[in-house]
Amino acid sequence: MPTANDEIQRHIFGLLVENKVGVLGRITGLFSARGFNIDCLSVAETEDPTVSRITLVTAGDSRILEQVQKQLNKLIDVIKVMDLSEEPHIARELVLIKVNAGAETREEVFRIASIFRGKIVDVTPKTYTLEVTGDEDKIRAVINLLKPLGIREMVRTGTIAIARGQRVL
Amino acid sequence: MKGAEIFVQSLLREGVDTIFGHPGGAILPINDALYDSPIRHILTRHEQGAVHMAEGYARATGRPGVVLVTSGPGGTNVVTGLTNAFMDSTPIVVFTGQVPTPVIGNDAFQEADIVGITRSCTKHNYLVKDVRDLARIIKEAFYIARTGRPGPVLVDIPKDVSMSECEFVYPESVHLRGYKPTIVGHAGQIRRAAEMIAQAQRPVIYAGGGVIHAGASEELRTLAELTVIPVTCTLMGLGGFPGVHELWLGMLGMHGTVAANMAMNDADLVIAIGARFDDRVTGNLEEFCVGAKFIHIDIDPSSIGKNVRVDLPIVGDAKHCLQRLLQELRSIDKDWKAAHADWLAQIAAWQAKYPLRYHQEPEGELLPQFVCEQIYEVTQGEAIITTEVGQHQMWAAQYYHFMRPRQFITSGGLGTMGFGFPAAIGAQVAYPDALVIDIAGDGSFQMTMQELATAVQYDLPVIVAILNNHSLGMVRQWQQFFYGGRYADSSLEVSPDYVKLAEAFGAVGLRATRPEEVRPVLEKAIRLRRPTVIDFVVKTDENVFPMIPAGGSIKDMLLA
Known part of the structure; x- marks a missing residue:
């Protein structure tokens, strides 16, 4: 079906869900069954222990993004869904990077960490482990700068996001 | 009160009068509790039949159909019916037995992760881990099944939950913060x-x-x-x-x-x-x-x-x-x-x-459209009609003129062959005095025909009108049009003698091969009020028209 704006966009959805066994399975199952992508996903309990919050990043044209939201809303265990990309929001991610830090590169790693307001959270004679927080662009930039120095291992939390202003999910 | 008894009491509170099911080890405590309850249990010959019966019951009445099966294969055999009900928005509640909670995940005998398996073909599903949750979950299951866009709900009950005791309190209302269907339009x-x-x-x-x-x-x-x-x-x-x-x-x-x-x-x-x-x-x-x-x-x-x-x-x-x-x-x-x-x-x-048309030669082979039209005329448009899936289904839809809602019960979205006969049994259970006819194909009927035993056991006078073309007709039609007449795997060369088959089950078997036999045979079947199979031997290569080929549009429509 031709539509006015059918280019692929990346959207961040915030979800409140019942904090029960199997809820994540229902959500990932929905995505695989309907052929939607999950670019990244993060889940944790909220201030109310019966409710978990999920941040889910997906890509699709406007029709698919609308279906994603509607299908998520249909799940009984999904309490609320918000398309955060439709409004001003703050998105953050945390990355831990274990990078080579021998005699020649220690200074450079340290410099990059401070430029990105990262922290060195673990040190060995051969490696530094950095913790960096930021939006997707910042995380990508720091990874690109550290790559030539030799990243041994890294782990990202995936995006979490919240609406700006007084609006809440 | 024991979990099994809570189950019975909860179903009574929901107004359930009939369950379709098949017993087994993990669900036995509940079958035992049902034994002296006022709820009628219809013993089916396959769990798939049980679900389609519940669907037929639900579609005929508008009330949720209820299924009770055991763990493992009992559960996996309901998957087709659940998917069918999900596609056609039919309210059913399926209860499966499960192995006892301490052995869940241990690959125990007749264990299957039925909640995991049915997640994508139910509106919602539950594993009851604590008997204290059982009444609430049953209440929620019925509520979810029948409200909003109706659909199937599955409740998996481990054997130890059925056997544990707790105080029975049936909730007055349902609180689901993630489920609030919009009823009132803007x-x-x-x-x-x-x-x-x-x-x-x-x-x-x-x-x-x-x-x-x-x-x-x-x-x-x-x-x-x-x-x-x-x-x-x-x-x-x-x-x-x-x-x-x-x-x-x-x-x-x-x-x-x-x-x-x-x-x-x-x-x-x-x-x-x-x-x-x-x-x-x-x-x-x-x-x-x-x-x-x-x-x-x-x-x-x-x-x-x-x-x-x-x-x-x-x-x-x-x-x-x-x-x-x-x-x-x-x-x-x-x-x-x-x-x-x-x-x-x-x-x-x-x-x-462009009316719908066919031409029945008085001396020619029997045409399936003619049979459908005769069924309509003989029943004066009053029968509850179910169908299987294929050519006969389309002819039934075209030539039987349905006058009221819930009169036509067919498998739409999923296209499940074998649906119509058990669905007819379910509708007949709901309305014992109604005239219920399954317009069937010979291919479809062979998928669930063992439910003849169920129809005979409970004295349900369902009529199965087989439009027997000795082939999988819709497949054959597509092969004729789109595969150059290469009839791969669509000929039912070896089929049972449906008259003898019916008689073997204790049902009535009748046959019509000529146009003038159709009406008398139908009238006889209706008069008998017994489970009956009619073998209408029809022309093999008759096609359903009009036809817009899949993915086509009106300009591609075939008229003959």
Whole structure:
């Protein structure tokens, strides 16, 4: 079906869900069954222990993004869904990077960490482990700068996001 | 009170009078508790049959059908029925036994992760881990199954939960913070819909199964008659509008009438009510109703805008929305009849030029369309008709004119062969005095024919009218049209003698091979009031027309 704006966009959805066994399975199952992508996903309990919050990043044209939201809303265990990309929001991610830090590169790693307001959270004679927080662009930039120095291992939390202003999910 | 007893008491609170099921180790405590309860348990010969019976019961009555099966294979055998109910929005609640909680996950005997397996084919499902949750979960299961867009719910009950004790308190109400179906349509949208309807030159109403689920047939008829707008229904919507009516176009879609499909193609406004623009209706979306605007009323927001871009969406219950829409329309001063005279004349011309047709030679081979038309005439349009899936299903839809909702019970979305016979049994259980006929194909009937034993055991006078063409007819038709006449794997060369088969089960077996035998055989079957199989030996290479090939549009329609 031709539509006015059918280019692929990346959207961040915030979800409140019942904090029960199997809820994540229902959500990932929905995505695989309907052929939607999950670019990244993060889940944790909220201030109310019966409710978990999920941040889910997906890509699709406007029709698919609308279906994603509607299908998520249909799940009984999904309490609320918000398309955060439709409004001003703050998105953050945390990355831990274990990078080579021998005699020649220690200074450079340290410099990059401070430029990105990262922290060195673990040190060995051969490696530094950095913790960096930021939006997707910042995380990508720091990874690109550290790559030539030799990243041994890294782990990202995936995006979490919240609406700006007084609006809440 | 023991869990098994809580189960019985909870079902009684929900007004359940019948369960369709098959026992086994993990569910035995519940079968035992049912033994001296007022709830009737119908023992089926396969769990798939049990689910289709529950679907037939639910579709005939509007009340949730209930299934009780054991763990493992009991559970896996209900998957087809659950998927069928999910696609056709049928309210059923399926209870499965499960191995005791301490051994879940240990690959115990007859263990299957049925909650995991059925997650994508249920509206919702539950594993009951604590007997104290059982009553609440049963309450929620029935509530979810029958409200909003209805659908199947599965509740998995481990054996130790059935056997544990706790105090029985049935909840008064349901609290589900993530589930609040929208019933009342948006008033402003409904007002705008009335304005669009008033401005349209060539409007068509396209109604689906949602009209039947919502009990909105009366409102649909009033809407059509008030505004003088012609009506077409999907396969699932048949019976939602009288099949004999001057505004009736017949079914639309792949095997719909020419008039219905032409009217959709030429319409400037399509009013979709409780329908979901399935591909068997739309064909090629690029060429579907290109000149039309769409109003779409549906209780499921995800059905709106899924396949076609809708100009005016209304989320809500069809009955409620139509009542409000009628109020708006009544306040519009318009001579609807005059306004739509040219449009209706155009439609009448299509109907006259392209009626559904076949020609039964008096001395020739028996034609399946003739049998369907005879069934309609002999039953005076009053029977509850179920079908299997294939050519016979389309002929039943075309040649039986359904006059009331819940009269036609078929497998629409999933297309499940083997559905119709158990569904007929379920409908007959719900209405013991009704005349229930499964119009079947020989291929489909062979998938669930063992339920003949169930029909005989409970003395259910269902009639199975097999249109026996000795082949998988719809497959054969596609092979003729699209695979160069290479009839791979579609010939049922070896089939049972259906008369002897029926007799072996203790049912009645009858046969008709010539046109003049059809009526007497039907009359005899109806008179007998016993489970009966009629073998109508029909022409093998008869095809269903009209036909719009899959993914095609009206310009690709084959008429003969």
